Amino acid sequence: MNDDQAASRWAAQSAVTDPGAAAGAIDALPAELAVLREASSQLVFHYRAGGDFAENGVPAERMAEIDTRYADAMLALILERGAPALGRERRAADRVVGCCRDATVLFVALARHKGIPARVRVGFAAYFHPGWLVDHVVAEVWDDRERRWRVCHCASEAVADSAVLRLFVVCRTWHAGRRTGWSRTRARQPNNSSPREYEPTASTLFPTGSI
Numbered sequence: 123m124n125d126d127q128a129a130s131r132w133a134a135q136s137a138v139t140d141p142g143a144a145a146g147a148i149d150a151l152p153a154e155l156a157v158l159r160e161a162s163s164q165l166v167f168h169y170r171a172g173g174d175f176a177e178n179g180v181p182a183e184r185m186a187e188i189d190t191r192y193a194d195a196m197l198a199l200i201l202e203r204g205a206p207a208l209g210r211e212r213r214a215a216d217r218v219v220g221c222c223r224d225a226t227v228l229f230v231a232l233a234r235h236k237g238i239p240a241r242v243r244v245g246f247a248a249y250f251h252p253g254w255l256v257d258h259v260v261a262e263v264w265d266d267r268e269r270r271w272r273v274c275h276c277a278s279e280a281v282a283d284s285a286v287l288r289l290f291v292v293c294r295t296w297h298a299g300r301r302t303g304w305s306r307t308r309a310r311q312p313n314n315s316s317p318r319e320y321e322p323t324a325s326t327l328f329p330t331g332s333i
Contacts, residue, residue, distance in 0.1 A: 129264040129271075132239040139231040142194030147201055147208050153236035155263060155274070161208050162229035162276050165200055167217040178214035187219035193231040196224060208232075222259045222276070229261050229276040239264035241271075 135141070141148055151161055167180055169188050175181070190196050196218045200208075203216040218224065226242050233240035240263045246255035262271040 125269055126266075129239040129266075132241045132264065133234055133237055135231065135234050138191070139193045139227055139234055141197055141231050141235060144194060144197035144201060144208075145235060147197070147206065148232055148235045150207065151209050151232065151236075153238070155233070155238065157209070158232040158236065158238075159229060159274055159276060162225055162232055164210070164212045165196070165208070165217055165228050166220040166225040167214045168221055169219050170221070172214060180214050180219065184219045188221065188224075190218060190220070191224070191227070193227055196220065196228060197231070225276040226259045226261045229274065233261075233263060240274075243273075 151157060167178065169185060172178065172180075175185070187196075187199065190199065197208075199218045200212075200216070204210075204212065223242075223244075230240045230242055240261055242259060243262055244257075244259045247258040248255055250256045250258070261274045261276050263274055264270075265272045
């Protein structure tokens with residue numbers, strides 16, 4: 123299998139990223155990575171980093187949305203709130219409550235709908251808090267010109283290259299409700315370790331390879 127064939131398999135939707143009835147709303151977006159990344163960054167209100175729920179007009183009971191996880195269900199909630207368009211700036215109350223996992227799943231759903239190979243990566247980031255490896259989820263998109271995968275940080279300001287994510291340690295993910303290396307990896311990784319890949323992975327709380 124050559125690089126093109128290997129990358130092309132990541133252009134197909136999975137059960138997790140399939141947008142379902144929201145496909146038409148994605149059709150309205152241009153097939154440009156910068157636009158898709160910006161759109162995905164407007165879809166999720168981070169349940170911790172987003173700030174106080176009440177101050178942002180988000181009802182406390184919506185914390186349960188953190189368990190939605192699937193792109194079609196998240197997009198259905200999002201499109202019910204305010205103008206049903208994905209390419210607009212959204213106030214917190216018009217977003218779905220989630221985390222980096224959800225912003226990444228939504229970005230991958232948008233990219234794949236446009237035929238762009240994209241995949242989810244989960245691991246630990248050393249760039250949020252000095253001295254700490256923080257569990258985090260990012261996306262990778264295939265750069266056909268450079269023949270390599272490029273990192274896309276979907277949950278905050280645009281990050282276009284792994285040079286910025288220089289200490290993103292990819293690790294094993296959860297599988298069938300069992301830890302398969304998550305805690306052990308975190309315990310043994312010093313914060314000055316070089317990037318190290320343990321296995322291709324999906325995202326937290328989904329079976330390996332399902333995204």
